[in-house]
Amino acid sequence: MDSQLSDEELVEAAAAGNAGAFGWLLERHYDTIFRFSYRLLGHREDAEDLAQDVCSALAVKLSSFKRRSSFTTWLYRIVLNAARDRHRRRVSFDKAAAGFGEVDALRRAEWAEAGDQIAWLYETLEAIGGDFRETAVLVLGEEMTHAQAAEVLSVRESTISWRMSKLKDTLKTLAKAEA
Numbered sequence: 708m709d710s711q712l713s714d715e716e717l718v719e720a721a722a723a724g725n726a727g728a729f730g731w732l733l734e735r736h737y738d739t740i741f742r743f744s745y746r747l748l749g750h751r752e753d754a755e756d757l758a759q760d761v762c763s764a765l766a767v768k769l770s771s772f773k774r775r776s777s778f779t780t781w782l783y784r785i786v787l788n789a790a791r792d793r794h795r796r797r798v799s800f801d802k803a804a805a806g807f808g809e810v811d812a813l814r815r816a817e818w819a820e821a822g823d824q825i826a827w828l829y830e831t832l833e834a835i836g837g838d839f840r841e842t843a844v845l846v847l848g849e850e851m852t853h854a855q856a857a858e859v860l861s862v863r864e865s866t867i868s869w870r871m872s873k874l875k876d877t878l879k880t881l882a883k884a885e886a
Contacts, residue, residue, distance in 0.1 A: 714778035722769040729769075733762055736779070740786055746848035747790040747841070749829040761789050776858060783849075783859040787841065794837070831881055835874065842870040 712720075712728070714735070720728035740761050745754035765785070772781055832840040838860075845856040846867065853867040860867070 715774065718769055718772055718778055721766070722772070729766055733765070736782055737762065739779070740782065743783060743786050743844070743849060744790060746844045747787070748793065753793070757786070757789055757793055761786055764789075780855070780858050783845075784861075787859065791837070827885075828878075831878065835877060839870055839874050839877075842867055843874055846871055 712731070714732065717728045717732045717735075721732055737758065741754055741758040744757040744761070745751060748754050748757060768785060772778065832843055841860060842856060845851045845859055846853065849856075851859070853871070854864045857864040857867045
């Protein structure tokens with residue numbers, strides 16, 4: 708299989724059962740899958756698990772790629788949806804385990820490894836909410852334009868601009884309050 712083929716050509720071949728094409732797609736996009744997973748989840752182990760889950764499911768999901776957007780945009784959506792699902796499961800687990808205090812102790816240990824500033828940012832984005840967190844990860848972490856982030860999140864570009872403005876104001880206020 709030729710590594711110079713476009714993503715769409717590789718998807719077509721992989722969806723038809725060509726293992727070589729699927730391998731090239733994974734090789735070409737694994738770093739993006741892992742990096743985006745890490746930025747969404749904030750924990751290396753979780754990101755590794757999520758990236759592995761996405762790669763495992765990708766072979767089946769390729770048949771649902773309808774070319775309404777670029778393969779990369781579609782792939783970001785796959786990772787984002789998988790992260791949202793993982794987040795929902797984690798929240799449910801956290802609620803069940805909250806009475807034992809184990810989850811809080813584990814979370815604090817993980818934050819200590821990442822450093823105070825990163826920990827504060829992830830905690831704050833988590834408290835602020837999913838839409839703002841996802842927007843921040845795409846725009847700041849993935850360095851997407853507002854238009855690209857809007858396409859991944861299926862919202863208007865103006866919505867992304869508003870979210871980033873609101874997020875900036877909120878982060879400033881919270882940082883000043885904690886200083």
